[in-house]
Amino acid sequence: MARVSLRKVTKIFSPGGVVAIKDITLGVENKEFMVFLGPSGCGKSTTLRIIAGLEEATEGDVYIGDKLVSNLPPKDRNIAMVFQNYALYPHMNVYNNMAFGLKLRKYPMSEIDKRVKEAAGILGLGKLLDRRPRELSGGQRQRVAVGRAIVRKPLVFLFDEPLSNLDAKMRVQMRTEINRLHIRLQATMIYVTHDQTEAMTLGNRIVVMDEGIIHQIDTPAAIYDKPVNKFVAGFIGSPPMNFVEGKIIKKDSKFYFDETDGKIRVKIVDEMMPKLEPYVGKEVIFGIRSEDIYDKLFASEAPPENTVTMACEVVEPMGSEVYLHLSSGKHTIIAKVGGHESPPINQDMDLVFDMSRIHFFDKDTERTIV
């Protein structure tokens, strides 16, 4: 049983008093793949290092399984950590890099040999066991670092941005390998990244952090479709969610969103009206994802009350899709349309908003209204 939990953990670095994380409480379930996601400096690595025992919490407790480990050194926590810079021993070959931790712990040679060969098999390192780290590619080095963690058979694997030194293609490949590894080992894994694609593809759940606090802990789908606030909505998704400031207007018992000084005026679906009732006549932030905006020429239906005319200023072909940068006069928003679509630039075009998929945020608190 390897549940990991943090109770009210705060870390203040001294001297200087930098508050890296504030009052963090979270639970990672046994066998779960949990991703800590957030921008640089949000406190995700500090949180991981506190779980590992590499940093001491200023306040709060860490449990691994049912055991309070806050005062245990890293070696007694039954965890294995994989770092961004691999942290391999340059003078040792692959075999010895993987075997070293077990030798230190005085495992019998036969057991060490069995575990190293098993890990090498899982990671496709069998033919590289005699090589030194400098004779390996970045991806192979990272695999050795993972192998060194696997041989320990830890209760919990901790990964700190393990793929960020790899090129784009290798990153995608290693991501799939880590996914497979999780399925195969059925271990609890905690993974730190600032890369939302890694978070979405790897995580059973994602912890979205910023400025030392947790904004949301949820499945990738829930984080994407039901963000709790504007920060989460804007951090997840590529291109990011479009935000437009404007007012909720009530006319003939129907609600409309009306952009301040711009062209966007759309009818709000009836189901959203109860939650928006308190905001009638007030400023709100409207959010729509780029894939929920359609070129009218290609839309299956185009109700006039959901159709907006905007100027297409830039067209970015991405292969399978095209990003259109559209101006409402006040805001620029991005629509992601089919790869075959190429509207003329600097001309007005009609766009259909899928109003069943939009979001509204409170302008003051930035919390999700609906």
Ligand code: ATP
């Ligand atoms: P990155 O993705 O850039 O590694 P992060 O989200 O992992 O960022 P942390 O490394 O956890 O962020 O840092 C959180 C905050 O704590 C930052 O403001 C950072 O400058 C500060 N910090 C981290 N380590 C120390 C330290 N040893 N001494 C002082 N401040 C620190």
